[in-house]
Amino acid sequence: MSTDDWKRQAAEQALSFVEDGMKLGLGTGSTAAKFVELLGARVRTGLKVICVPTSEATRIQAAALGIPLSTLDETPSLDLTVDGADELDEDLRLIKGGGGALLREKIVAVASERVVIIADNSKLVDVLGRFPLPLEVVPFGLRATEGLIGKLAADIGLEGDITLRRGTDGKPFLTDNGNHILDCAFGSIDDPEALEDALKLVPGVVESGLFLGIADVGIIAGPKGVEVLAGIEIDFEEDV
Template identity: 50%
Template sequence: MSDRQKTHAAAAAFDYVEEGMTLGLGSGSTAEIFVRMLGERVRNGLNIKGVPTSDQTADLARDVGIPLLDVDHVDQIAVTIDGADEVDGRFQLIKGGGGRHLREKLIARASDLMVVIVDESKLVSTLGQFPLPVEVDPFGFSITARQIYQALSKAGVSKPDVQLRRKGDGLDPFITDGGNYILDCGCGEIPDASAVDVGLKDLPGVVEHGLFLNMARVVIVGEDHQARVMEL
């Protein structure tokens, strides 16, 4: 059922795609569905260019025939289409379950419009059930982890649980596309996302975190038989 909802959300995102656009191509399962659909439209004559947010997305885009631009050679990104791990009623997001939130945020910030495509399970009243990913420099990461715990506590998170993300084997640390570690922060509930944002940005070991605030202006929610489009 979730795949059907994701497909409906991805299909509805094409209402925001126009001929000649440069598009930010997000990462994750729903964004992957969109990229596959986009490849089909490109093969049918749609003229667009993509800027991928991850190595995995870049590989998929090439496989389905989407022409790509190097991010350092892009003047303007019209629309970024991306998924999310959580979305609240103010269009605040948690992203980074796949470990690509740094590049996703960079591309989204450089875009005129961010469109988020999700299934119904991603909608929440308050962010925090999904662990908040924080990308950190590997140097001194245990020191950074303690400081992240303190920052989250100060911002009102009750008993945060900060854990190093590991690869599937459970032994080695997960490494991001940028060569960094990720600390997954179990928060349960984030009462003040803005306070968390400010607190984490003050820490020297933090590269980026998975809170996307004041960025998404369109959220498309895939339902069983259609998609619901919400705009700010």
Template identity: 60%
Template sequence: MNDPKRLAAAAALELVVPGMKLGLGTGSTAAHFVELLGERVRAGLNVIGVPTSEATHRLAQECGISLTTLEETPELDLTVDGADEIDSALRLIKGGGAALLREKIVASASRRMVVIADGSKKVQTLGAFRLPIEVVRFGVEATRRAIIAAGAAVGCSGDVSLRMDGVGHALVTDEGHLLFDASFGRIPDPEGLALLLNAVPGVVEHGLFIGLADEAFVAGEGGIERLVRPAN
């Protein structure tokens, strides 16, 4: 097991105990966690999971993991998910896999969120990875301009463009929305930007996850680094 993503997933798996209600993240690193969890389930571990995307739902079913919904199980014990960027305060950019809305809902319904990542995702300042922003279809250009203005208000600038799928159409999320990717390069005030984006009427959700991750396992050449969110 030399893949850093799988090593991080294995570290998080040690936190899982019988009877847990789990949030199952989306993306390549989270997929490793689901696969490893499936091995434990097939060996007799009794847990139940809420997937954060249709892709994770399919993978979890293939791995034999029992699934539920937040309607049936509105409070979860632990969510394990990846991140596109993570800083030392455990602020995240997520949404590269287009599942940020469900991911944030599931994380918010969990008593604890643990992030798993390889060392390339750890940054000093968020923003090199394009910030995903999920929007409704109506008034999409007006919403794009409002996003640009929100970024400018906190010192961010860069292209804000619709994410496209593999055949040249605008990508549609599992919830039927569109996605903008904001190439800000650097976000000096993530909290301020999050508040401004929350106030844009056409924005459904954004990929800034602030105050949600409790700890992270980051796998690098030196092994696993465990990060804990600083106390307020």
């Protein structure tokens, strides 16, 4: 089986958490897109849900599949969010933001009663940091912000290139919120909580791609099957 197949397996398992009448958050990225695709098929067979997408890309996909959509202003409390991750560890700490939607993803996740992360097994790591950490930052004062990020990271023993993300046209990438992304290649982040605390001191950082204490369940699919990492008690429905 391919990585694409494993992503789909994880997405299929996540459907076991979905119940009729739920208010759902829909994640962003290639794995989350598998879940949206499968959810659309369930909606067409009668499942009743209302969903809040975490990006314009997800909104467009979900709308094309006929999934009923809302916003957090209209639906401020959600039952469940299903999203992917660029990395996760055994403690369900995540790095997200490879798709540039980390701010909306975090807002939606925190508004949810339960957060399920789906991924193929290449995303499961012992220590976060192999994937460069994305930070959403305001365009104003970008170089000053970058310099302060580097200084505070160095204070806790982290160093590495901090790169302004660019789009396929070579121009600075813009998030759905009109901000930039800085990708921080710090290497192994042994204490992500300390880094998160440091980043909160930088006024130009809108949000970091560190998702700590947010995920409740991780569903990891790979050559050995599906593994479930859970910080809560779970009860799978048999019919998924």
